[in-house]
Amino acid sequence: MNDMRLTERAVTQTAKITARGVQVHYGTNHALKDVDVDILDKTVTAFIGPSGCGKSTFLRCLNRMNDTVASARVTGKIEMDGQDIYDPRVDPVQLRAKVGMVFQKPNPFPKSIYDNVAYGPKIHGLARGKAELDQIVETSLKKAALWNEVKDRLSAPGTGLSGGQQQRLCIARAVATSPEVLLMDEPCSALDPIATAQVEELIDELRAQFSVVIVTHSMQQAARVSQRTAFFHLGHLVEYGETGHIFTNPTDPRTEAYITGRIG
Amino acid sequence: MNAGLLLLLLAGLGALGFLAGRARALSLVRGDARGLHSLPGYYGQTVALFAVVPAFLLLLGWLLLQPVLVERSITAMILPADIASGSSRELVMADVRRIAEGMERLVATGALNEGELAALVPQPDLLKDRLSAAGVALAAPIQPHIAEAATAWRAEMALGQGLMALSVLAVAVTGFLWSLWRVAPGFRARNVVERFIRWMLIAASSIAILTTIGIIFSLVFESWHFFQLYPARDFFLSLTWSPKFGGGSDLGIWPLLWGTLYVSFIALLVAVPVGLMAAIYLSEYATPALRAVAKPAIEVLAGIPSIVYGLFALMTVGPFLRDWFARPMGLGDSSSSVMTAGVVMGIMLIPYVSSLSDDIINAVPQSLRDGSYGLGATQSETIRQVVFPAALPGIVGAILMAASRAIGETMIVVLGAGAAARLDLNPFEAMTTVTVKIVSQLTGDTEFASPETLVAFALGLTLFVFTLGLNILALGIVRKYREQYE
Amino acid sequence: MTDLSAAAPSSSPHHRGGASLIAPDARTQARNAAERRFRRFGLSAVLLGLVALVVLLASVLGNGVSAFRQTYVILPVTLEASVLDKAGNRNPDEMKKVTTLGYGKLMQEALIAALAERGIDTGDLKPKEIMALLSKEAPADLRDAVLADPSLIGQSIAFPAFATSRVDGYFKGRVTMDSAARDANISPAQLQLADAMRAAGLIETRLNPGFLTRPDASELRPEAAGLGVAILGSAYMMLVVLVLSLPIGVAASIYLEELAPKNRWTDLIEINIANLAAVPSIVFGILALALFINIAGLPQSAPIVGGLVLTLMTLPTIIIATRASLKAVPPSIRDAALGVGASRMQTIFHHVLPLAMPGILTGTILGLARALGESAPLLLIGMVAFVRDFPAAPPAGFFDPASALPVQVYSWTQRADPAFAERASGAIIVLLVFLLSMNALAILLRRRFERRW
Structure with a gap:
């Protein structure tokens, strides 16, 4: 299987996001130290590492979600398509429209399924009319593999769905704004194995259109869904490379220790 | 022997009981406290508690019941002939009470002794002179029969006092001796004391229930009196309110209800947008420095007594609205108006709405906000389209609670809204409310048993039902809302 | 570098293709304007509250x-001893025979002579019109001073007598020559x-401790009205409330x-307490009237009744805080x-309660x-x-009749003379000072005994 991945890997080469020397402080806590990463287009990149290692922190830097935390301070340079996203002239609102996010716990809004998905297109003005909006909702739900389950009850509240359905709804909601990058912060940690399998399958399909970054604490999951893997430990990016390479032949002893279960 | 002296005696008995119980317990084991089931103090406490508490309760009950029983027995003495036309049994009884009190004062000041007083009873005119000299002025001449009733009243009261002292002391001494006799090394004094205290704690917590029962009882009882004198249909359906001293009043509740609702509506119109927006700004936008200043400052508004707001309405807001709005716009000439009371009450409710909304907005989970920001929504879009709808049930509950406070508020409307009962749409016109009329009907000089006074209880009952309903509804909504996010 | 991404192809049919992150498009500008408007709206609500x-x-x-x-x-x-103490033995009981009328005459002569x-x-x-510059209360005050200290008789003293409220208002700017011309109680002359007397040092404006210590005065003598009875009445009620509500509440x-x-x-008890906290205060007044006064026969206007009803109103607050x-x-x-x-009781009373x-x-x-500021039920x-x-x-x-601070404010607002409006506001200041110091004490307590675990 790893061999298969190695052949696939050859097609994706352009860097979508480049990060250089990224540091994050929460108050006095130095949460992320000097991280350099290139995230490739149309690829699933997994961030792994023990809890508190800074993988989620780095993820939240990529769409400037850390701006909503008053004590957070981000330094260094992160560029998307060559544009510095921390340039003071950049509007984080526009950035987040291009870099969608799915969270650890499914967080559907207390609105109907339809309104949940239509929320992003509505605020960004992506649809010119009701028909077009319906179209966006339908394609997004289809992309999230949820359409068949909910097409008859689009006006039912999103909070009434099962956990796995809720998370796929959140993915549909993120996909609806047509982002270029999709960030997923442990999207399966609150789900049962069946729902997890559905979401993982979905992630693999999404790779065709988006560059997907997924944070996970499950190494098996990283191995299953990602083409490239970054291992974080205590705020440092320890190792970054092809998933097969990281799991079979890590260069750093810490990576090996984590993968073999000695730290974690 | 009066109640104060009895209380002192009981306190003394209690202290004595504590010492006696303790000493007896210790002497039974020859001073070695290890031979006792409980600490020696507990033996003292059992004696003190059993001596004081039952006797004290008896005293309290007696003090409450005696006037009622005496009143009933004396009322039976009054013949229909004693009741002059235009008067009532209650009025005659009030006279009896005043005469009896006057007699008491005459004796107490030493102006008369009991024998002289008894001699005066058959001479009503002389008695009246003596009474007015003692400061008890009576309008009508005293009927001999009434004077007898007053004498009987005094006699029964004195008898009651004597019996009370006797029985209270008897209960206290019995309790004292019985519990002292119970003291023995194996006696589980601590358990007894703790069970006793537990019952006292239960009694204390039942006071809330008793208060509610008291409120409902007094409102319903006197309202029932009112509806005996005045048809309920007119009260609930008539559109005029014009109480008259000589009877024949129109006591329709609608003008008052209209004024109440109109004032409350304006108050909510002021308080809800301002309070809600202030809460949103302070919890979502404000810098910590601004929040540290503004939040307590707005809460200060909540600590200011309503009489201060009333004075503010009367002296500042009323004249201001009259001179700058009502007169130039030709809408009226009155400084007390629905607008005055409404605006000031709105200011009073701002902190109430804002602190309730603040709680509710903060209860909306951060994950929903994150979800919205993650999609590229601005902060205000997130607030208006995600946080606000999510918090809406709670906010509705908060508004209902604010409405219930507005409806029950008294001092602001007494000083700011006016006293004229009318059904009008002009907010710069003086109107009146249910609470204003409760105050004016119960502080006036009209006879208590007249419909003009009793109507206040029916108004109070209406008010109570209204606010209770709103509160239960609001509490229910808020509780349901909280559960949603737990 | 601003336009690097402009060339990048849009990846989806719905995407607002390739806009630069740095130059916001028209829609984003409009959204940001809405954001600023909303924020300004919120800020003005906060400012409105503060204003x-x-x-x-x-x-x-x-x-x-x-x-x-x-x-x-x-x-x-x-x-003069010949006027005030005819018997000459400085016995206050006999001196009481000289009424305020006698003192009034003495003062009038002294004023004209001065x-x-x-x-x-x-x-x-x-x-008589000159004498009208003085408060009607002034002779009674002088009489009280003399009866309290008979040794004053025979002496010449400079007695500070209240000026009438109109003169007082004139120096405070409330009364003008114009309004005096229309006023039956005072004339411009x-x-x-009064102006001339002030220039000559016969009239001066100074601190009035009597405002805090004197009892209320009648409609015609606002200058003599004070808060003494009201403060004492309020203090009595607070005492009753404290003694009853603290043990019962705890x-x-x-x-x-x-x-x-x-x-x-x-x-049931819990629901009851929550609802009692929200019952309008006037309803508690009705309860007190029906239960304590009509049925239990307690006297009207007595601090005990006020204290009882305020206790019932305060209990829910105390219970909620204690719990x-x-x-x-x-x-x-x-x-x-x-x-x-x-035992459970020992645990509670020895350990939990002290903490x-x-x-x-x-x-x-x-x-x-809160109870101190409450007025509706007391009315x-x-x-x-x-x-x-x-x-x-x-x-x-x-059990004696008394007044209470907030109620005193109310009764002063119901009087016609505008001098009472000034006093009502003054009484509010006193009330607010009391409230402020109580709140400060509460904050101090909270700071001092911040939790120890």
Whole structure:
């Protein structure tokens, strides 16, 4: 299987996001130290590492979600398509429209399924009319593999769905704004194995259109869904490379220790 | 022997009981406290508690019941002939009470002794002179029969006092001796004391229930009196309110209800947008420095007594609205108006709405906000389209609670809204409310048993039902809302 | 570098293709404008609240501060023994036979003599009109001073007598020559005389401690009205509230929080307490009128009745605060005490209650502060009555008629003379000072005994 991945890997080469020397402080806590990463287009990149290692922190830097935390301070340079996203002239609102996010716990809004998905297109003005909006909702739900389950009850509240359905709804909601990058912060940690399998399958399909970054604490999951893997430990990016390479032949002893279960 | 002296005696008995119980317990084991089931103090406490508490309760009950029983027995003495036309049994009884009190004062000041007083009873005119000299002025001449009733009243009261002292002391001494006799090394004094205290704690917590029962009882009882004198249909359906001293009043509740609702509506119109927006700004936008200043400052508004707001309405807001709005716009000439009371009450409710909304907005989970920001929504879009709808049930509950406070508020409307009962749409016109009329009907000089006074209880009952309903509804909504996010 | 991405192809049909992150498009600009508008709207709501507070306090202070100063006529008067103490034995009982009329005459003569001595032209004002510059209360005050200290007789003293409220208002700017011309109680000529007397040092405005210590005065003598009875009445009521509501409230909270089984009865009590906290205060007034006065036969206007009804109103507040602070005591402390063999009651009374005490006291003080400002229920139990006599010392004084601070404010607003409006605002200042110090005390307590675990 790893061999298969190695052949696939050859097609994706352009860097979508480049990060250089990224540091994050929460108050006095130095949460992320000097991280350099290139995230490739149309690829699933997994961030792994023990809890508190800074993988989620780095993820939240990529769409400037850390701006909503008053004590957070981000330094260094992160560029998307060559544009510095921390340039003071950049509007984080526009950035987040291009870099969608799915969270650890499914967080559907207390609105109907339809309104949940239509929320992003509505605020960004992506649809010119009701028909077009319906179209966006339908394609997004289809992309999230949820359409068949909910097409008859689009006006039912999103909070009434099962956990796995809720998370796929959140993915549909993120996909609806047509982002270029999709960030997923442990999207399966609150789900049962069946729902997890559905979401993982979905992630693999999404790779065709988006560059997907997924944070996970499950190494098996990283191995299953990602083409490239970054291992974080205590705020440092320890190792970054092809998933097969990281799991079979890590260069750093810490990576090996984590993968073999000695730290974690 | 009066109640104060009895209380002192009981306190003394209690202290004595504590010492006696303790000493007896210790002497039974020859001073070695290890031979006792409980600490020696507990033996003292059992004696003190059993001596004081039952006797004290008896005293309290007696003090409450005696006037009622005496009143009933004396009322039976009054013949229909004693009741002059235009008067009532209650009025005659009030006279009896005043005469009896006057007699008491005459004796107490030493102006008369009991024998002289008894001699005066058959001479009503002389008695009246003596009474007015003692400061008890009576309008009508005293009927001999009434004077007898007053004498009987005094006699029964004195008898009651004597019996009370006797029985209270008897209960206290019995309790004292019985519990002292119970003291023995194996006696589980601590358990007894703790069970006793537990019952006292239960009694204390039942006071809330008793208060509610008291409120409902007094409102319903006197309202029932009112509806005996005045048809309920007119009260609930008539559109005029014009109480008259000589009877024949129109006591329709609608003008008052209209004024109440109109004032409350304006108050909510002021308080809800301002309070809600202030809460949103302070919890979502404000810098910590601004929040540290503004939040307590707005809460200060909540600590200011309503009489201060009333004075503010009367002296500042009323004249201001009259001179700058009502007169130039030709809408009226009155400084007390629905607008005055409404605006000031709105200011009073701002902190109430804002602190309730603040709680509710903060209860909306951060994950929903994150979800919205993650999609590229601005902060205000997130607030208006995600946080606000999510918090809406709670906010509705908060508004209902604010409405219930507005409806029950008294001092602001007494000083700011006016006293004229009318059904009008002009907010710069003086109107009146249910609470204003409760105050004016119960502080006036009209006879208590007249419909003009009793109507206040029916108004109070209406008010109570209204606010209770709103509160239960609001509490229910808020509780349901909280559960949603737990 | 701004336009690097502009060339990048849009990846989806719906995407607002390839816009630069740095140059916001029109829609984003509009959205950001809406964001700023919303934010400004919120800020103005906060400012509106603050402005309301400032205006409220400024209006009360502006109207009321002057109540603490009063205009006095400094009257040089010789207390002739031949007039005031005919028997000559300085026995106050016999001196009481000289009524205020006698003192009034003495003062009138002294005033006219003083004016003549300083060469102040009284125009064609009659002696009675000159005397009208003084408060009607002034002779009674002089009489009280003499009866309290008979040794004054025979001496010449400079007696500070209240000027009438119109003269006082004139120097405070409330009364003008124009309004005096239309006023039956004062004329411009009298005010001119007052000006001359002020220039000659016969009239001065100084601090009036009587505002805090004197009893209320009648409609015609606003200058003599004070808050003494009201402050004492309020203090008596607070005493009753404290003595009753603290033990009952704490007892009820202990039962509900520590001992009560979860059943229908305790549920009922809980719902009851929550609802009682929201019952309008006037309804408590009705309860007090019906239950305490009509049925139990307690006297009207008495602090005991006021105290009882305020206790019932304060109980829910105290119970809620006490339960919160009992809840804040960590269960580990209960477990530790129970573990060494203490009974439940011993655990509560020896360990939990002392730890919860600061919170309980804070809640109690805040409850008392609310009770102190409450007026509506007191109106119904007759506390608006005009009371000039100080209540006796407790406990008998609890049954004497008295007034209360907030109610005194209300009754002063109901009087016609505008001088009473000034005094009402002054009384509010006194009330607010009391409330402020109670709240400060509560904050201090909370700071001092911040939790220790």
